[in-house]
Amino acid sequence: EDVLRIAVAANFRATLEQINTAYTHKTGQKILLSSAATGTLANQVLHGAPFDLFLAADKATPEQLVSAGKGLLTRCYAVGSLALLGGNPDTLATAGLSVAIGNPATAPYGRAAMDVLDRPEFAARRTLVRGSNVLQAYQFWYSGAVDLAIVARALAPGAYPIPPQWHRPLTQHLVVLRQTDAARAYLQWLGSDTVRQMIDNAGYLPCP
Amino acid sequence: MPLSPAELDVIGLTAALAAVTTVILLVLGTPLAWWLATRRTNMSALVEALVALPLVLPPTVLGFYLLLALAPDSPVGMLWQQLTGTRLAFSFSALVIGSVIYSLPFVVQPLQSAFQSLPAGTRQAAATLGASPWDQFRSVVLPISRRSFITAASLGFAHTVGEFGVILMIGGNIPGETQVLSIALYDRVETLQFAEAHRMAAGLVVFSLALLFFIYRQSGASAWRVRT
Amino acid sequence: MPLSPAELDVIGLTAALAAVTTVILLVLGTPLAWWLATRRTNMSALVEALVALPLVLPPTVLGFYLLLALAPDSPVGMLWQQLTGTRLAFSFSALVIGSVIYSLPFVVQPLQSAFQSLPAGTRQAAATLGASPWDQFRSVVLPISRRSFITAASLGFAHTVGEFGVILMIGGNIPGETQVLSIALYDRVETLQFAEAHRMAAGLVVFSLALLFFIYRQSGASAWRVRT
C-alpha cells in the first residue's frame, strides 16, 4: 500500500497538516493523519496501531517505544514552548479562576503546564480543568468554559508567552515505526530546509 | 487488595453521580413515560423522538452543545451563576445535567413499554371500582410494572456509571469533582498503568455482573410454564 | 451546502459500520433473546447479565479489554492474522466486533421483553393447530412483536452510530478506516473547526429526529382507546 499513516501529538497537528499538504501537492503521496495526546498515541502503537511514523511531544515516549521493540529510530524535529491564554502571567496568581491544561498524565504540554502552575508565586486556589490533550485544553478556553488556558505557543500566536525556564524542556522527537520507502522519503523531506522554515514560522524553536 | 484513597474518591463520585441522576430520571421519566404511553398524537411522537435522540447522537455531539450551553457567558450559565453563585461549567451539576439528558431514554423507554403492554381491561376495572387516575396508577400500574421500574432504574444507573463521551467533553477530568470512573480508567490505560486499570476494570466487571445476575434471577418466572 | 469528500467518507464509514453491526446483531440477538425469554435458570440469568454488561461498563473498560484482546500478539489477533492475512487491531473489523458487543443489549433487551410479554395462550393455540416451534415463532411471535424488531434494529443502529468511547480506544482515529462520525466530530471540536462541527452535528440531529419521529408515529395506536 502506498498510504502513509502518521500519528502526531496534538500540539503539532496543525503545523503538520500544512507540511503534509505541501508534500502531497509535490509528490502525490497520500497521508492519513491521526492526532491525540502523546500518551494516547503511544498506547495505541503498543497495541498494534498501524502507524508508520509517530511525531511525539517529548523525547521519552519515542525512546520507550524503541526499547519496547515497536520503534526503529528516534530523532528530534522541533522544540515547543508555552503560552497563556486569557490574561498575563500575573493572573495565574489570582484565586478562584479556572485554568485549562492538557492532561499531564498523557500530554507533555500538560506536564510542562503543571511545572508553571507549581511555581510558588502562582500558588492560588483555582479549578484545574484537564483536557485529554493540549488541543482540548485550548478548545475549553475557546468555548468560554474556562478563564485561562496554558497551551502550545504554536496554537495561540497572540497569547502571552511563558518563559521556557519555568518548565521542563519540550524537546519533540519523532519515532519511525515502519521503515517503508514512503516513510523514508517523507522523513527526508521532513529534514529539508523548506520544512524547517515552516516549523519555525509556526512558532517552534529549532532542535538543539 | 485495599483501594487507594484516590480510587475511593473516584468510586464515590461515580456512585453519587449515578444515584443523583437515577433519582432525577425516575422523577422526570415516570410521568413522561406515562404521557407518552397514553397519548398518540404527532406532538407525542415528536416528544418521543426527542427523548430517544440521545440514543442516536454521538456523545460528542451532545457534549459539544452542552459545552456551549453551560459556558459562563451562555444564558444557562449566567442564570445558574445568578441563582447559585457558582460556576456551572466543569462542575458536578453540569455532569448531572449531561447525564440526565444522556440517560433519559434508558429510563423512559422501558417504563413506556411496560405502561403500554398493561392490558387496558385492568385499568378499566380499577376505574369502575372508584379508583381515580392517580389511584389507578399507584395501585395497579405501578405494582404490575414493578419489574420495569427495577429495569429502568438499573439501566439509568448503569448507563450513567458507564457514561464517557459526554463527560470527557464537559467534565474536565477534575479529581474529586468530575473525574468519574470511566474517565479515570481511560487515564490509567493511556498512561500505561495497566495493573491499576486491570484492578479497576475487573472490580467493575465483577460488581456489575453480580448485580445484574441478582436482578435477572429475581425477575420472576418466564412467561411460559410449559413447552409447546 | 454540499458535503466535503472527507465528510462523505466519514458518513459512509459510519453508515457501513452501523448497518453491518445491526445485521449481525439481529442475526445473533434474535435467537439469544428467544432463548432468554423462554428459559429461566441460573444459567440463563448469568447469560442475561453478560448480555447486559455493556450497559453498565464504561466504554473505556470494554475498550481496554478489547484493546488487549485484539492486539496483533494476542491469541485472537494472531488467529485473525492467520485466517485473513490482515491485521485486526485498529481495523474496520475490530470496530464491528466492538460495536456488536457494545450494542448487543440494545437489540436483545427489547426483543426479549417483547417475547416475554406475548400471551402464553397465543403460542399454545398455534401449537394445537399443528405449528412446530419454528413455525410458531415465524407465524405468531414474529408478527406480533414486529414493532419490537423495528425498535431493536433502530436502537442497535442508532447506538452504533452514537458509539464513541470504545471506538476512541480501539479505533485510532484513522481517517477513512476507523474515523467514524462521533470521533470525527470530537476531532473537529478539538481543532476548533466549529462551523464544520456544527454542520455535522446539526445534520445528525435533524436526520435522527426525523427518523425517530417517523418510527414513533408509525408505531401504532396507544394501548388505551378511552380515558378512564
Next chain:
Amino acid sequence: MSLDLDLHCTGQQGFQLQLQSSIADQGVTALYGPSGSGKSTLLDCIAGLREPGDGSQISFRGQQWLGHGQAVPVWRRRIGYVFQDARLFPHLTVAGNLDYASQRARGRPALERDRLQALLGIDELLPQKPDTLSAGQQQRVAIGRALCSAPQLLLLDEPLANLDPMASAECLTLLQEIANQVDLPMIYVSHDIEELGQLADDLLLLQKGKLVDSGPMMEMSSRLDTQLAHEEQAAAIVSGHIKAQDTHFGLTEIEVEEQVLYVNLLPQAPGSSRRLRIPARDVSICRERPAQSSILNILPVTIAEITTSGGAQLMLRLALGKQFLLARITRKSAERLQLAPGDRVFAQIKSVALLSEAGDAV
C-alpha cells in the same frame, strides 16, 4: 328518577348501537339479544369505558353523566361492573382483589364480606392469584369484587356463563337477595331466559344495536308478539301471595287470582307476595279436571288467544283472572280438543319455578 340513555356508538363493519331508553333505577333490568347485538357495548357506554358519538346523553338519577359538554369520569360514577371476562388484578390475590374494592367503597356494601365469600364459594380461594383460578372461580371473584365496592348501579355481563348449575343457582340467589333488600339497581346481560325470568323486573330486547322491544318482564313474557314468546324457553310470569305453609310435605301454597298453586317450601311468612315463572312448555290443557294425577297444580282458565309459534305447535294465552299464562301444545292436540278462544279449560302445570327463588317443580 331513572337511568336515561340516548346513545349512538359506532363499531366495526357498520355496526351501530342506537338506543334511546329510560331504565328504572330500581330492581333488575335484563338485557337480552343475540351474540353481537351490542349488549357489552351498551354496558361499556353506561360505565364510561367507551365514548359514544357526539350528542349522546346518559343521566342517572338526575345526575348528568354524559352530554351537555359534560362527562363524569368512570371512577366517579360509582358503578360496579362484572365484565364478560373477569379482569381480576393479576398482581393481587383473591383477597387482595376484594380488599381493593372494599377500600374504595363509598358506602356500605350490600353484604358483609364473610357472608359474601361464603355465598360465592370463594372462601378457600382467598390466597390464590387469579392466574391459578378456573374460569368459573374467576367469575365468582369478579362478582364479589364488584359488590364489595358498594356501587350505586351494578352492571353484569353474563356473570354466570362459566358456572355449573349449582354455583349458578347460588349466585343467582345472592343477587336476588341483594336486589330485594338493598337499593341497588342492576343491568343484567344473559343468554339464559330462565335466569332472567327469575331475576329481572324489566327487559330490554336488543337486536343489531337497536332496541326492538322493552317493558316489564311479566308483561313481556306473556305477550305473544314479542320475540321471547317464540323462544324455546318462553314463560309467563304471574304474581300472587303466600297463603299457607305445608311443612309436612315441604310445600308452600300461593294464592294467584283466588286459585292455589303449590310450590317448594319458601322461607317467607304467609301474606308476602311472590312472583312465579311458568314456562309455556310446562303447561298442558285438559277439557276436564283430571283425577288421580301426580300434577298438583290444575287451574281453571279461559283461552284468550291462540297463535302459531312453530311448525307443529301452537301457543295459547290463557286468562287466569286478570293475569295470563302461556301454554305450548301441538296443533294435533288443539285440533283433537277443538280448542278456540273463549273456551273454558283446565291448565295443568307440571313445573312451577318461583321467580324469586331457584324454585323447583311441584
Next chain:
Amino acid sequence: MSLDLDLHCTGQQGFQLQLQSSIADQGVTALYGPSGSGKSTLLDCIAGLREPGDGSQISFRGQQWLGHGQAVPVWRRRIGYVFQDARLFPHLTVAGNLDYASQRARGRPALERDRLQALLGIDELLPQKPDTLSAGQQQRVAIGRALCSAPQLLLLDEPLANLDPMASAECLTLLQEIANQVDLPMIYVSHDIEELGQLADDLLLLQKGKLVDSGPMMEMSSRLDTQLAHEEQAAAIVSGHIKAQDTHFGLTEIEVEEQVLYVNLLPQAPGSSRRLRIPARDVSICRERPAQSSILNILPVTIAEITTSGGAQLMLRLALGKQFLLARITRKSAERLQLAPGDRVFAQIKSVALLSEAGDAV
C-alpha cells in the same frame, strides 16, 4: 382403540387431578363437574399444554403421547382445542385465523370452509380483527378455527358459554353433524346438561379432580345414584326408531318399546333409530289414562324404584319395557296416589326433546 389416561397433576391449594380412564375414540364424551373440578386442567393435559406429574400416561389410538420417557409435543398430536377463552391470534383477521388453521391441516377438514362459516354465522366478520369481536363472535371463530385444522381429536371447553340460544343451537347442530358423519372423537366440557344430553355418547363426572362416575350417557342419565339424577335438569334417555311421519300436523311417530311417542317432524326416513331425552321434571304420573288432555304422550309404565331427591320431592324410576324413564313428583302427590314400586301407572310426558336434534316439546 381409545384415549387412555392415567394422570396426576397438582394445582394450587392442594388441588390434585387424579384420574385413570379410557375414553372412547369415537363419538362425543362429555366432561361434567362443578367449577374448579379440573375439567380445563384435564383438557390441557391431554393437549400437552400442561405437564402432569411423573408416571402419568396418555395414549391415543395406540400411540403413546406421554409416558415411558416419551412426550409427543403438542403440535404433533393433531388435536383441535377450543379454549374456554377464545385465544384468537390478535394480529390476524378472522379470515386469517381460519387460514392459519387450514394451512396447517394434515387431513381433510370435516366441513368445507364456506359451509362452516355460514353455519357458524361468521361470514360477515371475516375482515375484522379479534379485538373488535363480541365475546360470542370470538367463540364461534375459535370453533371454526379448531375445525379448519382437521384434527384427529377435538377438545371443546365450554364452547357455547357466551352464545344466545339460537346461535348455540346452530353450533350444536353443526357439532352433531360432524360427530355423526366424520371420524372425529370429541371431548366436550359444558355446564349445560341439556346440551350434553343432546350431543354426548359418554359422560365423565369429575369432582375435586377425581372421576366420580363415568359411563354411557343413556345409562348414566337414568340411574338414580349418580349425581346427575339429583340435578335440576335430570333426564332419562331412551332409544327407539321412527315409525311414521305425520306431515299434516308436523309430527314424527317414534316407537319405543312398542309404544308410540310423538315428536317434532324429523327429516329421517321411517325405520331409522333415534334417541330421545326425557327430562324427569316433564314426566307426571296418573293412575288412570287421562282423556281430553293436550298431552299426546301417555305411556303405561311400571314403577321400578322410588328415591327422595330433595325435600319436597321424589324421583321415580319407571320401567318401559327394557328401558327406563325418570319422573320427579312431589311427596304429597306420591302419598295421595299411594305410589309404590311395582305399581302399574301411566307416565304423561309433556315435553320430549330429541337427543339428536335441538327438538322441541310436543
